Amino acid sequence: MIRFLSVWAFALLVGSAAMADSQMRMAVTTSFHNSGLADVLLPEIQADTGIEVQLLIVGTGQALKLGEAGDVDAILVHSRTAEDAFIAAGFGTHRREIMYNDFVFIGPSSDPAGIAQAQTATAALEGIAQSGATFVSRGDDSGTHKKELSLWAQTDVSAFGPWYNAAGAGMGAALNIASGLDAYIMSDRASWLNFGNKGNLDLLFAGDPVLFNQYAYLPVNPALHDHVKADLTAQLETWLTSQKAADLINGYTIDGEGLFVFNAQ
Amino acid sequence: MVVTLDAELLDIALRSLRVTLTALVIACAIALPLAAMLAVRRYRWRRATIAVLNALMGLPPVVVGLIVYILLSRSGPLGALGLLFTPTAMIIAQVIIIVPLIASIAHQSLRDLWAEYHDLLISMNVTQSQKVRTLLWDARRALLTAALAGFGRGIGEVGAIMIVGGNIDNVTRVLTTAIALETGKGQFALALALGFILIALAISVNLIIHWMGQTEQESRW
Numbered sequence: 001m002i003r004f005l006s007v008w009a010f011a012l013l014v015g016s017a018a019m020a021d022s023q024m025r026m027a028v029t030t031s032f033h034n035s036g037l038a039d040v041l042l043p044e045i046q047a048d049t050g051i052e053v054q055l056l057i058v059g060t061g062q063a064l065k066l067g068e069a070g071d072v073d074a075i076l077v078h079s080r081t082a083e084d085a086f087i088a089a090g091f092g093t094h095r096r097e098i099m100y101n102d103f104v105f106i107g108p109s110s111d112p113a114g115i116a117q118a119q120t121a122t123a124a125l126e127g128i129a130q131s132g133a134t135f136v137s138r139g140d141d142s143g144t145h146k147k148e149l150s151l152w153a154q155t156d157v158s159a160f161g162p163w164y165n166a167a168g169a170g171m172g173a174a175l176n177i178a179s180g181l182d183a184y185i186m187s188d189r190a191s192w193l194n195f196g197n198k199g200n201l202d203l204l205f206a207g208d209p210v211l212f213n214q215y216a217y218l219p220v221n222p223a224l225h226d227h228v229k230a231d232l233t234a235q236l237e238t239w240l241t242s243q244k245a246a247d248l249i250n251g252y253t254i255d256g257e258g259l260f261v262f263n264a265q
Numbered sequence: 266m267v268v269t270l271d272a273e274l275l276d277i278a279l280r281s282l283r284v285t286l287t288a289l290v291i292a293c294a295i296a297l298p299l300a301a302m303l304a305v306r307r308y309r310w311r312r313a314t315i316a317v318l319n320a321l322m323g324l325p326p327v328v329v330g331l332i333v334y335i336l337l338s339r340s341g342p343l344g345a346l347g348l349l350f351t352p353t354a355m356i357i358a359q360v361i362i363i364v365p366l367i368a369s370i371a372h373q374s375l376r377d378l379w380a381e382y383h384d385l386l387i388s389m390n391v392t393q394s395q396k397v398r399t400l401l402w403d404a405r406r407a408l409l410t411a412a413l414a415g416f417g418r419g420i421g422e423v424g425a426i427m428i429v430g431g432n433i434d435n436v437t438r439v440l441t442t443a444i445a446l447e448t449g450k451g452q453f454a455l456a457l458a459l460g461f462i463l464i465a466l467a468i469s470v471n472l473i474i475h476w477m478g479q480t481e482q483e484s485r486w
Contacts, residue, residue, distance in 0.1 A: 056431040070339035172449030197451030
């Protein structure tokens with residue numbers, strides 16, 4: 001018995017150490033994965049190119065770190081400033097825009113801060129701050145979190161009070177917290193539509209152009225990490241910017257609502 | 266929901282089992298001889314070693330995950346092995362987490378047994394390794410409990426394997442990380458169903474091991 005088990009353990013150690021040539025790892029954001037689009041794209045990618053893309057679902061901050069360390073072959077994230085810094089530091093070869101969706105403000109359906117009537121995203125946030133209504137922030141250095149902070153920076157709110165809760169959690173977990181606290185939260189549209197525990201929450205504000213959420217594909221620089229599969233990342237990029245990808249991305253809907261707009265050049 | 270996910274679900278459950286059982290076998294191979302050595306041998310730092318081992322029972326899995334992650338990362342010291350985000354990385358993390366637990370519990374029972382056997386074995390003038398083997402064999406049922414405690418801690422663990430495994434679909438997704446993922450999506454029903462499967466799995470493994478070890482038979486021991 002013991003001998004059998006140790007052979008088994010050894011086989012597992014050796015077997016899982018090697019990665020097949022057609023496999024690559026890509027770090028994607030929680031918001032991308034929660035949208036469910038990955039489940040549509042990955043089988044098509046495998047069928048067309050033979051590449052098995054393994055997804056690591058993390059926040060943008062962690063995705064960039066994984067790319068820096070060479071632990072993934074490519075990343076698909078949405079935080080322009082951080083991406084530009086990543087490229088400038090030489091960790092990635094280039095940045096390719098793929099598609100966008102948008103951020104929305106979610107809150108209790110009674111809307112105590114009245115953000116449904118706000119004209120701009122900035123005004124909506126100022127309304128929340130003035131009313132002192134509970135607000136949940138991702139607080140995890142993700143793309144969504146960075147976007148939220150950049151929007152707060154444009155408001156006249158100088159300091160957050162006790163109404164501001166930094167959850168330090170992924171999109172879904174933060175939505176769960178907001179649902180439990182009956183709080184306001186900023187979410188990407190895809191995560192919100194796919195979220196299963198909406199409770200008393202409603203989509204209250206959307207449509208301001210500043211809420212535009214661009215996803216970009218960044219292959220990790222093979223010059224820094226020679227194990228990075230540059231040929232596979234190039235093939236994947238070609239596929240992601242193809243007409244077929246465009247049709248799949250634009251055609252992806254939840255409850256009849258389109259989520260993403262393909263805009264690769 | 267769980268019914269429709271059959272094939273994938275089975276895959277995830279089997280992966281949970283495979284990772285934790287492998288970690289358990291390796292951990293026992295390290296922890297049981299260590300526990301016996303601690304019971305039998307007398308050396309200067311023995312008490313300190315036992316105290317540290319006991320303290321490490323409460324090792325936070327997320328810290329273990331972080332340390333293993335840093336070691337196995339491509340920019341870490343063991344990066345060349347390419348083990349990060351593989352089941353092997355998860356096994357390594359679980360071994361580190363459960364070794365102190367198994368060793369501490371095993372040491373407890375071996376120490377009691379040693380108190381009984383001490384005079385006999387000394388008078389027979391057996392070697393150190395014979396003492397260790399005798400103790401391990403005669404305490405095998407108590408050691409089974411130690412191993413099952415280790416299994417329980419391993420199979421229900423999420424913090425460390427989430428970090429070092431990455432929760433990759435079809436590669437490193439196990440029951441606990443799947444539960445965390447579904448909870449994140451607000452799919453509580455599915456998450457709960459997965460939770461029940463995890464509990465059922467833990468109970469069946471315990472029952473099978475007890476049945477195999479015939480622990481409840483009066484006539485033996």
